[in-house]
Amino acid sequence: MKQRSEQSQGTVYGFLAYLLWGAFPLYFAALKPATAFEVLCHRILWTLVVCLIALAATKQLRFLRDLARDPRRLGTMAVAGVLIAINWVVYIFAVVTGHTVEAALGYFLNPLVTVALGVIVLREKLRPLQWVAVGVGVIACVYLAIDYGRPPLISITLALTFAAYGLMKKRIGGSANALQSLAAESAVLAPVAVVILAVITARGETTFTTQGVGHTLLLLSTGIATAVPLLLFAAAASRVPLVTIGLLQFITPVLQLLCGVLVLGEHMNLARWIGFAIVWVALAILTVDSLQATTRARRLARAAQGAAC
Template sequence: MAQERSEEAKGTTYGVLAYLIWGIFPLYFHLLEPAGAWEVLCHRILWTLVVCAIALAATRQTAFIADLRHNPRRLTMIAVASVAIAANWTIYVQAVVTGHVTQASLGYFLNPLFTVALGVLVLRERLRPLQIAAVFIGLAACIYLAVDDGKPPWIALSLALSFGTYGLLKNKIGGSLNALQSLSSETAVLAPVAAILLVILTVRGQTTFTGHGAGHSLLLISTGLATALPLLLFAAAASRVPLVSIGLMQFITPVLQLICGVTLLGEHLSTARWIGFGIVWIALVLLSIDALLSASRGRRLARAAEEAAI
């Protein structure tokens, strides 16, 4: 029991660290200026692949590559998932460099609601009453923000949809690959396209890698570690901490992004926008309560089963 608590404590630390790193990404990506979103995407893919290759070699986890080559269906799913996460990365960086960090944070607040909705629409999952209420309140928030702004919050919706789709595809792929193997596969699929795009940007004079000092070059190289590290921390947390705890931790990231946008990067949120965020938070509170109640029921049923077996 003491060992279990120790492992859960370590998992909580890993999870909080992962979400803290993701939460301060707006500040990190601002340091990459004047690199544009496409250049950042290319470097992020290529240097992440380098980090993953080193990690795979160090941990001797290369056998899965041969298995993937003989499983074209899974390889196709990984390729589609790679496109979804690449779209998410590009939209996010573009949002940061164009001063839309708060709308990006809204996208990650909406993501749990999109995930639930996709589960119903694609996986035919049945929703519990609180989940239904949360989804409809989230929809109401999107409509409210669209009416107030004169157009839908496209950045937030695109981020939520792309990441929700990525999660759905990962669900379809299954748990046969760990976090490192999965990230390695996805970046390997994207790497040829990223390399070609980087060459095109260089020929057009639209890259900044060599023209802004060694510090800027090192920052672009560091995107590989910045991408891989929080994902591996998250994987270490997910294997030690209950899913409900992981679900509650995920709100650290958009809260920090919102704080970064408003207090450090000078973005302004109107009263109407704060009201829209508030409506989304109500939906997330309901979703969290539902998750806690579901976990509590699960523990009671497990205890009952154990007692019946004695």
């Protein structure tokens, strides 16, 4: 009964995390006329502030000191930080320049790219349905490239950087929790963010103090907006099966797509809907395979338990 209650809580946490991430296009659109790089820098710095406060409140500040004495782990964290920074700035750029739909496509493609990277980098072996899903995903990318008249670079960059970020997080493993990882990644990026903001300010292009109190408060809130869904996700991941997380993750790109089309007024022609539909077919195949694999694993576990008895 307790386990079921924990899973229910975890599902709620996961739903809220992906719901917040799905609403990010509206949040970043509200930050105009700030440029993508200005928003990125504020996001890094205020996220670091939030993380430091949280680490101090939970008596985990020693983690950063220990990390500084471990060059190898610090290097891994730095690479992860660079990857997520690229992902953030491309995503923000997509929203503020009217390419939210293309950004949503990137997060639809992410599970397929993650599977592909598993084969290329980790030498993992794919099951037949996974190969089919990846193949259909490639067909979708080629089709959409023809429709766009160019490769969907925003989508591909978002999918690649987030999948690569996931691989780096896998290498970090259990050596750092979600809060510690975010703090370390933000700390590594903070000096660069300060320099970029100084240049923006020196050129008279800052919007932090020139667009009213509301705009300033929105930029200040980027730290909370970054940390809260991540911590909700961490709470969910520790309580629910990976399959549940895999299914919940589709909430975010669906909401991003709806925000782009219904709220931000981006155009989706029939050809582009067809391209997205091909991607959804690939994701459906991947989901079916994941559910089948989980069912088989449970049956084998029960059989092993029965044999042991």
